[in-house]
Amino acid sequence: MGRHQNPIDASRPARAHLATALRRVREESGLTYTEMADRCTVSAATLKRAASGTSVPKERTVREYIKACTSLPGGMPLNLVLTLHRAARMEERGILTTLSAPDIHLISDERDLSRALEVLYERDGARPMRDIQDRSDNSYALPMSSLRRIVKRRTIPADEQQLLAFVHGCGDHDHDQAWKEAWAKVTGTAAATALAPSAEWQPSFDLDHAYDGNTAKAAQPQMGKRSPLREQLSRLAREPETWTTVITVLSLWTAQQVASRGGQSRKTADFSAAKGARRSISQVPVRLIASGVQARDAYDLG
Incomplete structure (x- = not known):
């Protein structure tokens, strides 16, 4: 012996x-x-x-x-x-006694996550980093450079895959779901999922009867008192044939604006015509809507 x-x-x-x-x-x-x-x-x-x-x-x-x-x-x-x-x-x-970190389920930000990972590392005996990588089950997701920065609390894992690789390397294979939930809270992916639309939007009023006389007023959502222009646009929407007049007038008016700027480059003319058309939108449609189909009389169509 x-x-x-x-x-x-x-x-x-x-x-x-x-x-x-x-x-x-x-x-x-x-x-x-x-x-x-x-x-x-x-x-x-x-x-x-x-x-x-x-x-x-x-x-x-x-x-x-x-x-x-x-x-x-x-x-x-x-x-x-x-x-x-x-x-x-x-x-x-002698480091673990100086550390404090929230429970996995209480992690709320990057600082909490970083501290929790440091505690996990120390509780596992602060084994050599090569050992952590070998035990991670996914060494490709946990390169030595990233592992070193995580251990020294200079960064947090780059993604969920790297987080789980680090956790497994430190000997924790029993709390994957808790770590995933913590990661979702830290990175905001949980909030993004919660805000994502869960179903197609449905109108809160009956479209089939939205314009049935008195029913329309009660059926439409209350958005505040309508302006006169909005009322005119609403009536115009119920008379599709008047849009032909509007489009014709705007097309001819735009062509006249382009022709009146002869000598300019095509690019300049197009830009000026578009600018003039935008400026006139607040004027021409109002006159057209006010007079309905008779708006054609307001312009000389030749």
């Missing part, structure tokens, strides 16, 4: 619990560190240092340590030891 090991330093309780668990696993296996090293990819010195209690070993070392011992009956479950390792990492870093 080799020489007796030094007592474990109890000043760091979480680290001490991890070292105690590792020593117990080795004692139950009955192996020496040299024999353990033959069963894994880690040296005997590294394995011994992992169980010394003087520092927190890497997760890879812990996994290899357990792998070497659990090849024999009576080994401690790997998940339990990894839980102790995460606790020792959190204790060693």
Whole structure:
């Protein structure tokens, strides 16, 4: 079994619990560190240092340590030891106790999301970024540059896919829906969905009877008192044949304006005619509407 090991330093309780668990696993296996090293990819010195209690070993070392011992009956479950390792990492870093973040369901903005992701990262033991990427289930969505910026709280994930990749990389596979809802609130996609029309608009009055004498007045939506011009336009809409006169007059008037500007370029003439037509719209239709079909008498049509 080799020489007796030094007592474990109890000043760091979480680290001490991890070292105690590792020593117990080795004692139950009955192996020496040299024999353990033959069963894994880690040296005997590294394995011994992992169980010394003087520092927190890497997760890879812990996994290899357990792998070497659990090849024999009576080994401690790997998940339990990894839980102790995460606790020792959190204790060693001392950052988690200084952080505060809302519950996933209470995240409302980018700051909340960034803090929640930082807490998740620390609770997972602040593992190496390469490990997070490898465990993300989607390394293409989580490049190292983006991962580093997210961890350092310089940015938030670029999209929902990258968010879930980060969350999975930090060991959380049980709250995907909650993270998706938080992302929707932060980015405003939930509001956009809520404001999207859910059904085709339907008029609030009967179009079939909108112009049936007295029924029209009661059936139409109340938009305030109509101006005289609006009343005239409403009557014109019920007499489609008068639009022929309006279109004819405007067409001839526009042609006269273009002809009167001979010598100008076509572009200038077209622009001037269009400008004149726009200026006259508030005048010509009013006279036409006021006189109905007789508006033709107001112009010399030749």
